[in-house]
Amino acid sequence: MKHSLTSLLLVVFLLSGHTCTLGAEVINVADHGIVPGKDVTFAVNQLIQDVLDKDGVTLQFPKGQYDFYPENAIEKYRAVANHDNGLKRMGFPLFDCQNITIDGGDSTFMFHGRMVPVTMDHVRGATLKNFSIDWIRSFHAELTVVESNANEQSFVVQVDPEAYPYTLQDSKVLFQRFGQEDPIGSNIVFDPTTRAPLHNTRDYSVNSSRAKVTQAGGNRLRITDAVKKSPPVGSVLVVYGVHPTSRLCPAIHVTNSQDLRIENVTVREAGGMALIVERTNNITLDHMVVTSNQDHLVATRADATHFIGCKGTIKLDDCLFEHMLDDGINVHGAYVKIEKYLGDREFLCEISHFQQWGLTFAEPGDRVALLSRETILPFAETTVENVHVLNEHRFVMTVSEVPESLPDGPMSVENLTWYPDLEMRNNIIRENRARSVLVTTKGKVLIENNHFSSQMHGILIEGDNNKWYESGAVGDVTIRNNVFENIGFSGSQNYPLLASPLLNGAQRMGAGHYHRNIRFSGNTVKSFNGLLVQARSVSGLTIEANTLEFSDDYPAADPGPTIDLDYCDHVTIRANTVTGFARPLTIQQSSDTTNVTIEDNRGFHVVP
Amino acid sequence: MKHSLTSLLLVVFLLSGHTCTLGAEVINVADHGIVPGKDVTFAVNQLIQDVLDKDGVTLQFPKGQYDFYPENAIEKYRAVANHDNGLKRMGFPLFDCQNITIDGGDSTFMFHGRMVPVTMDHVRGATLKNFSIDWIRSFHAELTVVESNANEQSFVVQVDPEAYPYTLQDSKVLFQRFGQEDPIGSNIVFDPTTRAPLHNTRDYSVNSSRAKVTQAGGNRLRITDAVKKSPPVGSVLVVYGVHPTSRLCPAIHVTNSQDLRIENVTVREAGGMALIVERTNNITLDHMVVTSNQDHLVATRADATHFIGCKGTIKLDDCLFEHMLDDGINVHGAYVKIEKYLGDREFLCEISHFQQWGLTFAEPGDRVALLSRETILPFAETTVENVHVLNEHRFVMTVSEVPESLPDGPMSVENLTWYPDLEMRNNIIRENRARSVLVTTKGKVLIENNHFSSQMHGILIEGDNNKWYESGAVGDVTIRNNVFENIGFSGSQNYPLLASPLLNGAQRMGAGHYHRNIRFSGNTVKSFNGLLVQARSVSGLTIEANTLEFSDDYPAADPGPTIDLDYCDHVTIRANTVTGFARPLTIQQSSDTTNVTIEDNRGFHVVP
CATH class of the missing domain: 2.40.10 (Thrombin, subunit H)
Incomplete structure (x- = not known):
């Protein structure tokens, strides 16, 4: 009996296809002088260097705050997609290794300068788990509006100089961040009550190069000549610098790797994205969290997660992404x-x-x-x-x-080889600037049981060759049983689902359809603007059994048709229900849209 | 007889210690599609790549102009001493090879962007010869002063927008150079009649950040609020940008190499130095020329040549360095x-x-x-x-x-291992900003039969640990039979020879003397200011048989003692002659200067 069980386990083990990590070494980092209360960078760098050629090592951190400073950090010139390339100083430089596990033991890894906390390059089978990444200072500044003079198009903000040290020079404010002096640059107004971008925030956008900034006494700054409309008192102007120095420090950079797991990892701050992944085969995020710490409204300077040129499966389960200054997830070639x-x-x-x-x-x-x-x-x-x-x-x-x-x-x-499948289940993406999900991949996409509440589109299936150059016309997308709440609170015409190549500049639609086979079904959409799906150049689109409920969280709006079809083919719109809207919601289709079936919907008005 | 001769030649050959290059391959680059009239960068990069593992190859260029563009150039991240580090696109990327010869056949290699024309890294026994390096556009701009309003401290310059395209924005001028927009930044006024920096040019220095620049019609710019004194009409304001983008492109970068020869190579332009050499063992420059082309007053943005942490012998014969915006040669650790x-x-x-x-x-x-x-x-x-x-x-x-x-x-x-000997014979260094020669090395230094005419010190033997951090207290320096002409035409107290550690900030003199054994003899100094030698913390200084002749090329000046000794020991001042000065020239020594012999000099007055 016993013999049989052992044999069975062995067979199961061999069939599982995993690299052998039985008897793998667990190293308590405290045994290597890595303890809270001092700069551990050199010791961590050194320990990693010493174990890179071992298979299956776990670095176990006893719970605590570990501080990382750039002065003695290992540095390499790194190209990082969607970031600013350059010399990167690294906390965890994981190069050419396999089956390594960083187990933070619920510790905080606190960074004190322009660093990339974790780099994985040519790594097989690694796991990051049980830690949070934070920085001692933000890569953005949050300025509370204390006076707003609509007639003068000027306003006054209060700055906390401890959190956001600054200098004023020639009517320009420069924020001192880790040895750099960053101008206002990109900016957006947040609402501290929702902890999300303000409704219609675009109205308050500050023209950084035109803005005149002067002292208004007591760490207050007056900003004039910069806005069309002054932001309301109590709102918070978030400013976050300019290229090429504003996206130097993603929290986790992965490239040319495979079979990775990120589990119970929280990112509270980053001078870039929380996670950027390039050319990696299979990666799972389980209970990954991107959120702001209590002192700030805003978390990361850019996307929570971003995947370019990957393959295998990208899997996200039970993640929470909120308060980022850019999208929740973006998958593309x-x-x-x-x-x-x-x-x-x-x-x-x-x-x-x-x-x-x-x-x-x-x-x-x-x-x-x-x-x-x-x-x-x-x-x-x-x-x-x-x-x-x-x-x-x-x-x-x-x-x-x-x-x-x-x-x-x-x-x-x-x-074509490097397009991944995407599976997203039970995730929350909310209260961020921009979209919840962008996905363009030829792989199989399943997005189910998630909660999305983003300022722009909920799910954007785009593809363009003139602006971001993100490739991957889709072929098999299922979006089902998700909740979309107040999508498009930026105030623009933003849909829970927009599927369309971006056509601008020299781009034009060809004879064939660009995207294929998108199913949007069983979703609950709580909406103040009555928008559901916009599609262009899609062949094979099913919009089925979704519920669209009116929400009064934002002022009711009517920015466009509820379903808008342009040059689509083989479209089925069936058994969708609308409730609570004071106006009829519309389905609109262009004359070159073909093979459309519309049946059993409740509350729609079809525009010919 | 015949047999004996062959044997003898063989013995001589073996004794000479050279690597065998008999029967070495000569490649006519035209056979590889490398011809004038097109972008040859890709083909040259490729050909070099193909021959790197061969020993003793010569790439022979038929005479012509060869054009190099950055678009398809090989690129690497490079740290370059005394320059701005970064990604460098390269014309001749010579890595890990031996006994390669680039014979330009008197061709011009014309560069069209931010590139490093020649890089040599881990090269043994290479020769560069018979070509000139130029750029299609300058890394500086030359602006002719056409109006000078002394009372207003403002002036007007004429810009040639073909040579120096620019934009005006918010009262600042930005010069467009290879995709960058460079502000005025560093600047100096040149005299077109001498093709050298103007006498007392420091008076006219433009404060770039304060300067207000406005249109004065017809490609004329008015510059106000920027100078203590307006430069005279007809002079030329040379402006050359700011760190970290103003020293990206040396013409030739050498590192970790040995036994190199640069022969009959002319550099007419560089966004940095003409030649920067790091950690190299033995290098000879023979008939190397740095000069401006006919369209410009100024040649390179920085030094003609610069050597850091080298060993063996640095040899310069029959070189001409003129019109640089920095020193002629600098050797140090x-x-x-x-x-x-x-x-x-x-x-x-x-x-x-x-x-x-x-x-x-x-x-x-x-x-x-x-x-x-x-x-x-x-x-x-x-x-x-x-x-x-x-x-x-x-x-x-x-x-x-x-x-x-x-x-x-x-x-x-x-x-201590990486200090070179220096031999300089029959070179001319003149009409440049700053010094002719800086040398701090523990090796043997011989500087003879050269002609120096620089704006600041002629030969500076310095060493400092608080500003440039250039090491190498000297131990054996001979400077003989050179001509120094109008040294110090900047108007400051600049000597033909200054030997002194730079003492500023926390630096202080110790108990021992810093420099040792400097002989300055048989030199002819044509001078408007009566300066000869200043020395501090030198043990063993001989100033002998030099002739100091009055020159009226610049207004007569009396900025300090002719010979000035501060904390020196074992000094001999013998048989020097002064002619033509209307005033007595002085020898001054500090009370802690010891063992001084002063004898047989003519025309000096010793200050007690």
Whole structure:
């Protein structure tokens, strides 16, 4: 009997496909002089260096606050997608290792300068768990409006100089952050009662280069010549600097890795995103939290999580993302410009967006699609044989075969191998600037049982080759049984679901449809503006059994049709219910939308 | 007979110690598509990559202009001493190779962007010859003064917008250079008749941050609120930007290399120095020229040549360096701060000057001296066993032995192994901002038969641990039979020879003398100010058989003693001759100067 059980366990273990970590070493970091109350950076860097070549080590931190300073930190030049590249000093430099676990024991890792707390590069099978990341000082400043003079378009803010030390010079305010002097730069007004961006916050946007800032006594600053409309007294102007120094410090940077887990990790602050992941195969976030600490309204300077050029499965369970200055999650690939066909199956390629410079776009063996740069519709597929990186901006890509004739117009390329599946269950994303979810991937997407309450779109399925260059026309998306609450409280025409390539500049719709097979069903939408779904260039769209309930949390608004279809095909709108609105809600479709079935809905008015 | 001769040649060859390059390959670059009239960057980068592992290759360029653009250039993050570190795009990326020769065939290599034309890193036995380096656009701007209003402290300059495109914004002028917008920043007024900095140019220095710049019609700009004294009509205000974007592009960067030759190479422009050399063993410059092209008064943004932490012999023969915005040559080591003794023979060290960050200060086997940070006098020597680089700023150095007790005061360290000999013969350095020669090295220095005419000191033997952190108290310097002409035409108290540690801030003189054994003899000094030698903390100084002739090229001046001795020992002043001065010239010595012999001089007056 006993023998059989052992055999069975062995079989199960072998079948599970995991790397062997039985008997793995657990290191109490206190045994290496890593204790609260001092700068542990050097000791942590050193201990990591010493264990990198071991398989299956756990670094166990006894609970406490551990302080990290930049002075003695390991540094490397790093390209970080969607951030500002540069020399990065690191708290946990995890390079080329496998099955390492950082178990924080519910500790706080407190950072004291411009650092990247965690870097994972060529890591297999790592787990980060049970810690929070915070900084001793914010990468933004929160300024409370104490006087608002609508007629003069000027207002006065109160600054806490302990939290946000500043200098005034030539009518400009500069915030001192970790050795830098940051101007106002990007900014948004928050509402301290909702801990979210103020309704219609765009009205109060400060023109940083035009703003004149003068002393108004007692750490109060008067801001003039900068706004169309003065923000109300009691609201909080959040200012967060300018490129190329405002996105230097994501909390966690992952690249070229696989089989990772982030579990019970909280990020309270970051000079960038909480988590940016590049070219990684399988990653699970379980109870990851991004939130502001009690002293601040705002958490991270940018997105909670962002994934570019990944594969395998991205899985998010039971996460909470709130108070960020950008999106909750964004999953996409990259459209890269083909600068020139050099002949001999070689293409000179140029990474299009400056915050993708340095990206590993492709490696030998990857399948890529060649596309029209204007319609972003593919005309050929081929396999990468070699990539010769010239600089962060350009590379030469050799492929296995090239079509007999290439189109006359401009071309782009996307990597088909590196698109992930996405599974999101039981997550909350709310009270942030911008969207809850952006997703463009050719993988299978399942978004269910989540709660979304974002200022702009709830879920944006976009894709563009003219602004962010985020690729990945979708092919299989299910969005079901989620709650969308007060989506679009920015006051613009923001939908719980918008699926449309971004068409601007030279972009235009091609003959084929861009996105395919999107199912939006069983969702509960609590709404002050009556918006549900906008779709353009989608073939295969089902909007089914959703409930749209009127909410009076924000002033009622009527910014557009409830369902808006433009150049879509095979659309089913069935069994949706509207309750509580004082006006009829509309379904609108363009004349080139085809094969639409609308049935059994309650409370809609179909516009011909 | 024949046999014997062959044997003899073989013996001579073997004894000469050169690496075998018989039968070395000569490649005509035209055979690889590298021809004038197109962007050759990619092809040159590629060809270099293909030959790096060969020994003794010559790349032969047929005469012509070859154009290099940054778009497709190979790029690496590079720390470059005395420059601004960052991503560098390269024309000739020479890494890890030996006995390569780049023979330009008298061609011009024309650069079209922010690039480093030549990089040599871990190169043995290379030769660069027969080419000139130029840029399509300057890293500075030359603005001709067309109106000068002394009473208003304002003036008007004429700008050539083709050569120096600019924008005006908020009363500031920004010059567009290769994608950057550079403010006035550093500046100096040149005299177009002498093609050198104007006499007393400091009077006209423009305060860039205070300056108000407005349109004065027809590409004329009025500059107000910026100068103590308006520069004269006809003079040329040269403006050259600010750190950290004003020293990104030296023309030639050499590091960790040995046995190099630069021969008949001309540098007409650089966004930094013409040549910066780090940690290199033996380098010869023969007929190297730094000069401005016909369109400009000014050549390089910084020094003609600069050597930090080298060994072997630095040899300069028949070079011409003129019209630079900084020194002709500077040879020195680095004083590095000891932040903390960590115990176990480990020192936490910090590179002191921000433009030395990233320097390879030492490697295992190097002898280093530990010194008082204040007096820069050594108290111990030891050998480096390990260097663990933490970041560009700090490293941990393990040494073989540590004194039983370390001093209480702050400590520094210098590298004794990496000090070179310097031989300079038959060179001309003139018409530049700043000095002709700076040299601090423990090696043997011979400077003979050169012609120097610089705005500040002729030869500066300094060393400091509080500003530039340039180490290398000298021990054997001979300066003979040179001509010094109008040294110090900046108008300050600048000497043909100044030998003194820079004492400022916390620096102070120690009990021992800092410099030793300097001989200044047989030189001809043509002077409007009657200055010859100033020395402080020198033991062993001979000033002999020099001729000091009055020159009326600049207004006669009397800024200080002709020979000025402060805390010197063993000084001989013998057989020097003064002619043509209307006043008696003085020799002055401090009361703590000892063992002075003054004899057989003509035209001097000794001040007690």
